[in-house]
Amino acid sequence: MNTHKFDLPLVLPVAFLKFETKTQATITLEVVIPKQYSLSIQPGQYFMLWLPQIDEIPISVSNFEKNRLAFTICSKGYTSKQMMTMQKGDLLGLRGPFGKGFEIHPENVAIIVAGGMGITPLRYLIYNLLKIKTKQIILLQGAKTASELYFQEELKYLDIKTFFYTDDGSYGQKGFPTQKLLALLNNTQNHNELALYGCGPEIMLKQILEIAKTNHIQHQVQLSLADRYIRCGYGICGSCYLDDIGLSVCHDGPVFRGDILEQIKDFGNFGRKADGSKYKL
């Protein structure tokens, strides 16, 4: 038995659940991993969550602490909507962890840019950065509106610097977190110790990369492409490959370094549907 990864779905009852918004469109589900398993999960890695006879979808780890594994899911289509209706004790299948996550180092000043649901894997990243006592952690979190600044209540009390942005100005500053990133980089002398992390809409990720490029620190950036179709998680079925250099989101990613993303023409431009055809992002 492989105790580090579930290849066949491990089916567990939901131990805890909590809606993250009043509209009940985003939910955090937790399962308790039995003691015989010794999972080691990098922030940015994901699991395939299985609702028997419905579907299985990729979801990032939003926290993993003392055997409690948390996922935060927003209702997008059929399967994620079904997950909103789950009750404590309902069964959820898990395969994973899959993919490459974020690399972290204590000597860095970490600047984290989150857009919308992108905060999910970054929440787990922040807890990991705190655990290794990273020199400084700065979170720039943006969302359409106040109610979509997920975990904001929780994160603002941590030992990190936080800046919040909303498109409509309903909380924090009106505007985008990338504006603050630009200002921060302009005001920082020592760029060598910076580590930039991001997850959210690819348009935003592309802006982060552009800003990093103008400061010549693209190799210090790590971005997660957590909004693409994934089928197998093993890099073999071919569904999620990025043109032109042919890296898979599911296995080579979802986290990529900026100097790699620079070479990926699809990044911020094109996605692939389940049938393999391309669409403009």
Add this chain to the structure above:
Amino acid sequence: MSSLKIAIGSILLRNPLILTAGILGTTFSSLNRCYAAGFGAVTTKSIGIEPREGYANPSVIYIPEIDSIINAVGLANPGYITYGQELKKIDSEVKYIMSIFGSTPDEFQLIIKYIQSRNLVNPPKAFELNLSCPHATKGGISVGTDPEIVYEIVKGATSVSRIPIWIKLTPNITDIKSIADAGVRGGATGIVAINTVKAMLIDITTKKPILANIRGGLSGRAIKPIGIHAIYDLYEYLGAKTPLIGTGGIWNWQDIIEYILAGATAVGMGSLLFNYNNLELSVNKLITGIKKYLETQDMSISEIRGLAHEHAQI
């Protein structure tokens, strides 16, 4: 070091390792990447007439106990017209096989004619007919299980194709030889065996099938003996004149040698790439292993082909 160059009929390859259909074959980039990693040729995902999303997930699952994969991808593909765009971007040095599927001879012909009309700078080296699709009228049986249908499809394909036609055989039949025979009569000049073996998984906690499609096909280590048996049978029946591409469960260089000894001209592989670390290294390890074996044996690839038969006759 000995050369691994081989010929599959008129097609010359730098080595006998072929990336099998449906593995990293959806995009031009992944095909380019695999060829650059060292494969002798790469095969596209099976392409049909209409775009297909395939089945819901889970559709691809690795089973650790048997180092095997069960899949029910459901022939997901963007359709031949869209895929024609993909082919345009395949690098000029890449030798590739285009896998196609259909449920009637007309559908296969339509795809072949369309691809040929594109005037691709780098056209495929062969069309591989995936015969696993249900037949259009004959009550859902797979087209590859009926020699008559196979003959009609292959005959139709060879009559319009300017390049070699290969057929890919399913192991899920009683007599693989009769199907191969129908294919060869129809004009096929390469036989790929085997496709996946019918299989399924049930989760004992939920008491439900795991694959969204319930049933699927097994690939990987567990099916190698089945593939070896198929190639051994085909070589015995068809002799050395028909090129055979031994596929199913190849996990290391020894497995490749085993297929060649059974009668394979070249080998196809896919599942072994699951969770790859470094594609170049993986392919290189296989190639080095084969080369060393041939050197110690002081024989060439073509000399060891089918040797297991001679030994069996003693």
